[in-house]
Amino acid sequence: MEENVKKVLSRLQGQCSKREYCSKDILAKALKLLEGDEDAAREVLDSLIADKYVSDLRYASAFAREKASIQGWGKVKIAYMLSAKGIQDVSTYKNELAEKYSGHDKFVDEAADGAQFSLGYDKRSVMP
Numbered sequence: 582m583e584e585n586v587k588k589v590l591s592r593l594q595g596q597c598s599k600r601e602y603c604s605k606d607i608l609a610k611a612l613k614l615l616e617g618d619e620d621a622a623r624e625v626l627d628s629l630i631a632d633k634y635v636s637d638l639r640y641a642s643a644f645a646r647e648k649a650s651i652q653g654w655g656k657v658k659i660a661y662m663l664s665a666k667g668i669q670d671v672s673t674y675k676n677e678l679a680e681k682y683s684g685h686d687k688f689v690d691e692a693a694d695g696a697q698f699s700l701g702y703d704k705r706s707v708m709p
Contacts, residue, residue, distance in 0.1 A: 586621050589614045590628055597634035601643045605667040607635050641668050 589611060596602070596610075604626060611622035629635040641663055648654040648662070663669075 583621070586615065586625060589621075590625050593625060593629060594632070594634055597629060601640045602635060603637050603640040603666045603668060604630065604635055637668050640666075 592614070593607060593610060597607070602610075607629060608622055608626050611625045612619065615621045615625070626635070644663060644666075645659050648659050649656075654662075
């Protein structure tokens with residue numbers, strides 16, 4: 582890794598340790614700091630994801646919790662805003678949860694259902 586890439590990585594690690602960011606926001610920040618070098622920006626993003634500084638699932642959960650409880654947003658608006666951030670469907674993260682918590686199938690199902698519910702994708706929230 583080049584010296585300037587290491588500096589950008591260190592700076593973004595500090596930012597990510599203070600609050601949640603989605604991968605789209607971090608990629609944009611890295612591109613700006615690295616003056617448009619897309620390969621280096623992707624390398625920084627991959628490193629942050631591998632080191633668990635960035636997680637779209639964690640971001641989506643925090644975003645939905647904050648917007649619903651503090652600002653009173655509804656499920657549709659939260660889902661729309663998350664889709665603008667590049668987060669379409671939380672069910673894609675079920676495999677990530679399953680890998681992390683192997684042997685705890687009930688926990689994985691409940692966590693995925695809870696995340697889907699907070700984003701407005703839960704089938705229980707739809708009127709028959």
